[in-house]
Amino acid sequence: MIKRVTTPAGDPAWLVTDYDLVKTLLADRRLGRGHADPDNAPKFTDAVLLGKPHQATEEEENERHAWMRRMLTPSFSARNMEALRPRVRHLVDGLLDDLVRQPQPADFHEAVSFKLPVVVICELLGVPYEDREKFRRWSEAVGTLNDPRKSQEGAAGLWAYMGELVERKKKEPGDDVITRLIEAAPPGQDETVASLSAGLLFAGHETTVAAIDRGVMLLSLNPGQWDALRADPGTAGDVVEEILRHPSPISAPSEDSGMPRYAMADIDIDGVHIPCGDLVLLGIGQANRDETRFPDPSAFVPRESNPHLSFGHGPRFCIGAPLARIELTELFTALATRFETFGPAVDVAQLTPRAERLVGGVAELPVRWTVA
Template sequence: MTIKRVPTPAGDQAWLVTGYDQIRTLLADRRLGRSHVDPDNAPRFIDSAVLGRPRQGTEQEENERHTWMRRMLAPSFSARNMEKLRPRVRQIADGLLDELTGQPQPADFHEAVSFKLPVLVICELLGVPYEDRETFRRWSEAMSTLNDPEKSQQGFANLGTYMGELVERKKKEPGDDVITRLIEGAGPGQEEVIAQLSAGLLFAGHETTVAVIDRGVMLLSINPDQWDAIRENPRTIPDAVEEILRHRSPISTRSDDIGMPRYAMADIDIDGVHIQSGDLVLLGIEQANRDETRFPEPALFVPRDSNPHLTFGHGPRFCIGAPLARVELTEVFTALVTRFATFGLAVGVAQLTPRAEQLVGGVAHLPVRWTAL
């Protein structure tokens, strides 16, 4: 059964969907979203400010808000503009690897590269001062804390306040950045909306990519044949990146009875199951990415000719930051295989510390060793 009732981590009931075809269909269904007409009494997913509860709204309001957001952001995050950014991302990656190789081995790749690269890039794009990175890092981590609702809400509030102040500064001192363009495109009276949107971009623009870069290093370390293969033929790196995006982390602590939370904003019937308006639906993206009908031998880590994973979603809500993430990932792994003869974990996977209390997961540290070419 690919659709069943399960308890959420917060203790409420939800529909869990795990089949690839069903999830792909629901991702494209505009009746499923982040809104609920009665959010205070809606089923809870987790006790966190991020994805914990739905926002207030109807199906029409949600889709109008989403259309407006896509229209505002699409030009800045288009695939063409992200390709123009590629040389700058390459420069940043090379600089960070220069710093890494200046450290004694083993060195913490998570702290030296995985965290810094996405933060540097998203700060430049948005116009956020990079020197504030440690401050908003604390707030981002607090926001996505799963076991401390008060800490999560405080982090959310702090980041929102920070972005609100930055928006006001940008109105007086505009720059060549996304926040300035949002201010110019939205017009007066939209400052709070822009601050919220910018806070979401800042959070999503680095937290998830950090975890994927770390995951790629782990997967290539425990699959040295794939490291050798992409070193011999760097043109296959985009395929390797797609497999990293599809694959589950080697240290995943997530239950299979969990998924991306969405709310039915109208009654939905799928595969003989009736989902009522207001019900919480968990889309098991990780499970869909391991569906054997789409991915033969899904446990294998191997670049595939066809890799229609759902990590970035599908349809009208396909992740707007996907082109940016792909540029960052291809550039960092290209830099690794063209600079090092060997590169990988300095400890076994079992010795790594998972960030189990964080919504995006990942690891706390990633000690690595290398041999330069």
């Protein structure tokens, strides 16, 4: 289904919700974040993220994206990510050791959900972990959708920090992604490397934090699935895929929203003509609930086939997907192995959603447990 909607910024857009159509357009190189006239382009929000597009033709957009993938693929290959699994497992064990030393209830969001992805992405990129509160503050501001000024100030702080880090890495290189980006980039591309690194830092922890919290909530609301996972922790991978597919249980998914992209050429699809320059919203959440692909889509049930689109599809498939899957799988395997009972200390409906944030999630997640 394709229909006309109005974005939160008040501009017109095309919303695509059918699974097959969304999947097709995710792989269509005529859609991107570039626009020939960005100052007059329709906007999704007034915030920095998903706001004003950058100026680029279809050819320029695809060349830029191909360059970025070439720069990052060696560091984020499935083999290299798999090599991180023992380190991730060690970090999970340490964080859960620290958690059980705390009095109950303890804030799982602060103790584990936030710390695990942050430690991993800091080590991978070469970002000092001791700076986490700085970039946490900036990342939270950048991801705010209802306060453009706050979003812009957060972006300025995060980008400036990354620019300074790039300069330090040029003088004191390390065995990390940012150093390898500096070495691989043509001369004069420091600003591009800093911008790309800032995006990796944001995406590398914000989305995974929200997924961890969501998984804990979903398993608590579906005790039969928790029992099944405890009986066979080897099924954690299937559980993780369902967590990735499923919306948050504390915030209703928007039916008139989606991932914003711009048509960089005229596109005709499903009997609809989308003119070049129009804004297209790819309804990934709606596609993940398409009952033609996911029988009983509202149920939280690990599925034999789970081709969700949460990481995208095609040439723009999320480059960090293997890392996120490793982090989530190792954590939920450990939870099922170490704890007999584990879940929120309050009714899930009482938790505070971060509705103003791009990635959603919760502000706190108090939990109780009994050790197996």
